[in-house]
Amino acid sequence: MTNKLLVKVVKPQLFIFCSPHNPSGKIWEKDELERIAFLCKKYGTLLVADEVHSEIIFSGEFTSALKLSEKYLDNLAVLTLPNKAFKLGRLKTSYSIIPDESKRRIFLQRLKMNVITSPNVFGVAGLTATYDYGEEWLEQLTLYLRKNYEFSKQFIEENIANWKVIPAEASYLP
Ligand SMILES: Cc1ncc(COP(=O)(O)O)c(C=O)c1O
Secondary structure, eight states: OOHHHIIIIIOOSEEEEESSOTTTOOOOOHHHHHHHHHHHHHTTOEEEEEOTTOSOBOSSOOOOGGGSOGGGGGGEEEEEOSHHHHOOGGGOOOEEEOOSHHHHHHHHHHHHHTTOOSOOHHHHHHHHHHHHHOHHHHHHHHHHHHHHHHHHHHHHHHHSTTOOOOOOOBOOOO
16 A cells, blocks of 8 residues: 555554654655655544664665654654664663644643653763764764675675565664
8 A cells, every 4th residue: 555545545543654664774755755744644643753764874865754844744753862873772762842832731741640750860871972972983984884784795696596685774673
C-alpha cells in the first residue's frame, strides 16, 4: 500500500516515519518529507519522525523534519537520541521535540501516567557531553564505518554472484 493510500484509507492516528530509514540507510529528500507531512496533515494523522539514525551520515544531506514548512510543525513530533554513534543506550538519553504546545502537554501527561517523570541524571550529563565534545569522535567514526562499508561492498560484489549491495547513505546497525 502506498503512503497516500495508507493515511487515506486506514486513517491511523500517527505515522512513524523512520528518517534516515532503518535498515536501508536511505536519506529522505526534503520534498519527500514535505509530501509525507502534507498527507499526514490532510488526513489528521500525527507525523512522528524517528530520527535516531541521523548522526552518522555517509553521503548526501540529512534534513530533519524540524526543517519542514512552518505549516506542518503543529502536526509533528521528532524522536531522537545520541545513542547510535556514542553508545549511550543504557543511559536513557532519547528525547522528543514537539513544537505544538498542546500536543507537547498531552505527551508529557502520558509520560507522567507511565511514571516517566524525569530524565536519568547520568543521561543528561552524557547527552550534553556528547553534543559539546563529540564532533571529532563522530567524524572519525563516520570515516571508519564508511571504509568498512566500502570494503564489505567490494568483497561481496567481487565474490558473491548476483548479490548487490544497496547504497548506504546513513547509519549502521551495531
Ligand atoms: C529506528 C529506531 N528507532 C529507535 C530505536 C531505539 O533506540 P534505543 O534502543 O537506543 O533507544 C532504534 C534502535 O535500534 C531504531 O533503530
